[in-house]
Amino acid sequence: xxxxxxxxxxxxxxxxxxxxxxxxxxxxxxxxxxxxxxxxxxxxxxxxxxxxxxxxxxxxxxxxxxxxxxxxxxxxxxxxxxxxxxxxxxxxxxxxxxxxxxxxxxxxxxxxxxxxxxxxxxxxxxxxxxxxxxxxxxxxxxxxxxxxxxxxxxxxxxxxxxxxxxxxxxxxxxxxxxxxxxxxxxxxxxxxxxxxxxxxxxxxxxxxxxxxxxxxxxxxxxxxxxxxxxxxxxxxxxxxxxxxxxx
Numbered sequence: 001x002x003x004x005x006x007x008x009x010x011x012x013x014x015x016x017x018x019x020x021x022x023x024x025x026x027x028x029x030x031x032x033x034x035x036x037x038x039x040x041x042x043x044x045x046x047x048x049x050x051x052x053x054x055x056x057x058x059x060x061x062x063x064x065x066x067x068x069x070x071x072x073x074x075x076x077x078x079x080x081x082x083x084x085x086x087x088x089x090x091x092x093x094x095x096x097x098x099x100x101x102x103x104x105x106x107x108x109x110x111x112x113x114x115x116x117x118x119x120x121x122x123x124x125x126x127x128x129x130x131x132x133x134x135x136x137x138x139x140x141x142x143x144x145x146x147x148x149x150x151x152x153x154x155x156x157x158x159x160x161x162x163x164x165x166x167x168x169x170x171x172x173x174x175x176x177x178x179x180x181x182x183x184x185x186x187x188x189x190x191x192x193x194x195x196x197x198x199x200x201x202x203x204x205x206x207x208x209x210x211x212x213x214x215x216x217x218x219x220x221x222x223x224x225x226x227x228x229x230x231x232x233x234x235x236x237x238x239x240x241x242x243x244x245x246x247x
């Protein structure tokens with residue numbers, strides 16, 4: 001598993017690719033936190049969407065700050081687990097709602113022979129930064145990143161691994177979305193549902209059924225079990241939890 005010095009090197013390499021100034025991390029996160037404080041109730045109650053946050057002029061920097069300081073650690077844990085899984089060599093990795101493609105960049109570098117499918121949901125600025133990620137990853141044995149911009153995952157991908165480092169928690173009905181995903185051998189789900197985290201909700205839905213946030217971790221885990229997954233491993237604080245297909 002990567003140590004602190006290794007993570008800093010990876011973060012610096014990523015920042016140089018997308019033109020992100022890491023010294024602005026604290027400033028950007030402070031501005032974003034202020035925004036979340038002002039809009040938290042409206043978003044958590046579903047009265048306001050996250051689109052307004054995506055439109056913030058510094059949002060791409062916030063995404064980079066989150067990756068360098070938080071999500072990179074989660075991605076490295078996921079990679080460590082995949083490397084330690086006996087006889088498992090991922091060929092196709094699907095990364096959901098990947099901001100500007102940061103986690104995809106990491107997995108593309110860590111698993112150079114794997115095909116990487118990247119879902120980018122964002123405005124033109126986010127897509128422009130994603131283009132820099134794509135250019136940096138184009139010359140690799142597994143080929144260039146396969147990027148798509150639709151909310152629905154295209155048919156025919158059939159991934160071995162699905163990475164959702166911070167996604168299901170931002171959907172009011174994550175059950176509906178996960179039902180439509182292709183079945184993978186491994187599913188990484190980054191964090192438990194927590195009402196105090198930015199962009200999460202105070203209650204979720206499964207169809208017409210309303211589920212309080214405090215029950216969502218258990219209910220979503222039970223649903224994954226019905227879909228044929230079992231929890232194979234989880235790191236400290238469930239970041240991320242590893243679900244593996246049952247055969």
